[in-house]
Amino acid sequence: MAQAARSPRQRGSRGRKPGRKPKQDAKDRRIAELEKRSARLEEKLALAEKLIDLQKKVSAILGINLTSDEER
Template sequence: MNPVVKEARVRETEVVEKAKRRRFTAEDKRRILEEADRCTKPGEVGALLRREGLYSSLLSVWRRQREAGGLAALAPSKRGPPAKVAEPGARRIAELEKELARAQARLKRAEALLDLQKKVSEILGVELPKQDEEP
C-alpha cells in the first residue's frame, strides 16, 4: 500500500479535539418526528435514527414534547432553573435590610464599649456621670 494513501486514511479517522453539541430546531424535530410516524415496516425507524445520528430516547422525548404543546414545545428552551422575576421594591428592601444589619452591628459594638468603660471606671474608682447628668 502506498504510504501517502495510508497517511490520508489515518487523517480521515482523526477525532476532533472537542465535539460540538448538536442543536435541533423545532422544524428539524417536527420533520424527523413526521418521518418516524410514516415508518411502518420493521427496521425503518432504526434506519432513520442511524441516518440522522439519533438515539431512540431522544425521539421519545420529542414525541412527549409534541404531545404537550405542539411545535412551540419542540423549540429549544434555556437550561437551568427559571429566572427569578424581581419585585419592584425588592432591591430597595434588600438595601434597607443590609443597612439595618450594619446599624445593629454598630449598636452592639457601642454597647460593648460602654460596658467596658463602666468596668474600667469601677476598677480605677472613677465615678462616671449618671445618664440624666451631662458630662
C-alpha cells in the first residue's frame, strides 16, 4: 500500500501536526476552566429540572398539593 493512500489515523499522526503542544497562558487556562465548570453546572441544572418534573408528576399522581404556605 502506498504511503500517500493511507489515512492520517493509519499513519499514527491522528491528523495533528508533529511537535509539542503550544503552551497555554493563564487566560487560556482560565477560559478552559470556566468552560469545564459551565458544562458541569449545565449538567447539574438539567438533572435538577428533570427531578422537579418527576416530583410534579408524582405529586399529581398521589394527589398532593405542592403549593407552599406563602402561595396560599
